[in-house]
Amino acid sequence: MKKYLTLMFISHNEGYIKEYHLSRPKFIGSISALCLLLFLSLGYVATIGKRERLAELKEENTALQREFVLIQEELENMRYNMDQLQEKDRIMRAWVDLSEPSDEVRQIGVGGGDAILPEWENAVSDDVSDLLTYNRTNMDQLLREAHFLKTSFDTILTVLSKDIQMRQHIPSITPVRMKNPRISSGFGYRRDPFTGxxxxxxxxxxxxxxxTPIIAAADGKIDKINYNNRLGWYVIIDHGYGLQTLYGHLNGRPSGKQGDRVKRGEKIGEMGRTGRSTAPHLHYSVYKNGDPENPKHYIFDQKTRSLF
Structure with missing residues (x-):
């Protein structure tokens, strides 16, 4: 005797009952068919989802490639600007008398290493991998060159700051404040106006x-204010770096005192004719390590003097 399974469907609204009698094999077959249909439906839905996701990934990949191309173009612009900076660095190093480093030093540590991490190798296409390699290699090189330039610029600024400080202490301007100063007696041998x-x-x-105002020819410190029969009232300024300047025949005792600091162009006295002098004038001397030197060798022309 065959065994059957009975499925009953009861309608609560209409009040009827439907019965379906299925043998065990048919029941199992129906359930299997239903499960297969459900599995195929889910597989179809999953396939559609994967296709949509694949399309999204392809679109993202295309967008990333476009972005990488833009980054590549920016890196090429940075490469051009870096080359310009390297050239300016060469010029500035020549200005401050710094030795020129070799190209190997300028591009210190350039190259080496994979452009992408190992775990990415199988996750990106060959085109994307090539772009990553190119961009990362160039970025690494630019960063290294930028580090060199920063160090080089710091060195140049250090030299310039010392040079500027030294220039402020060089007696490079005419020590009288008048429109058209002239020299009545120069440095060297001459006929003495008193003895002949x-x-x-x-x-x-x-x-x-x-x-007429007498001004300091450079930054420095008043080393001496004194009077003697030859120079009359005079001031000696110590500028450092072995340089001193002397201002003689001043019109009375200057108002400053020993140890006062003065700036280039600052008034230190007035023109007079104290001491051994035939008429009002300034006697001006420059000493380097105690030896007299021609002051004209230190005075720049008017165009250059305006820089100070």
């Missing part, structure tokens, strides 16, 4: 009116 004998003149003379 040939004597060496250890400075230069600027004639002018009594009271």
């Amino acid at each position: 004998r040939r004597q060496f003149h250890f400075g230069i003379d600027y004639p002018g009116r009594r009271g």
Whole structure:
């Protein structure tokens, strides 16, 4: 006797009952068919989802490739700008008398290493991998060169700051404040205006009116204010770096005192004719490590002097 399975469907609204009698094999077959249909439906839905996701990934991949191309173009622009900076660095190093490093030093540590991490190798296409390799290699090189330039610029600034400080202490301007200063007696041998004998003149003379402002030729510190029969009232300024300047025949005792710091162009006295002098003028001398030097060798022309 065959065994059957009975499925009953009861309608609560209409009040009827339907019965279906299925043998065990048919029941199992029906359930299997239903499960297969469900599995195929789920597989179809999953396939559609994968296709949609694959399409999204392809679109993202295309967008990433476009982005990588833009990054590549930006890196090429940075490469051009870096080359310009390297050239400016060469010029500035020449200005401050710094030795020129070799190209190997300028591109210190360039190259080496894979452009992408090992776990990415199988996760990106060959085209994307090539772009990653190119971009990362160039970025690495630019970063290394930028590090070199920063160090080089720091060195140049250090040299320039020291050079600027030293220049401020070089007696490079005419020490009288007047429109058209002239020299009445230069550095070297001359005929002494009092004795008529040939004597060496250890400075230069600027004639002018009594009271004409006398100014410091450079930054420094007042080393001495004194009076003697030859120079009358005079001031000696120590500028450092072995340089000193002397200002003689001043019109009375200057107002400053020993140890006062003065700036280039600052008034330190007035022109006079104290001491051994035939008329109001300034006797101006420059000493390097105690030896007299021609002051004209330190005074820049008017165009250059305006820089100070």
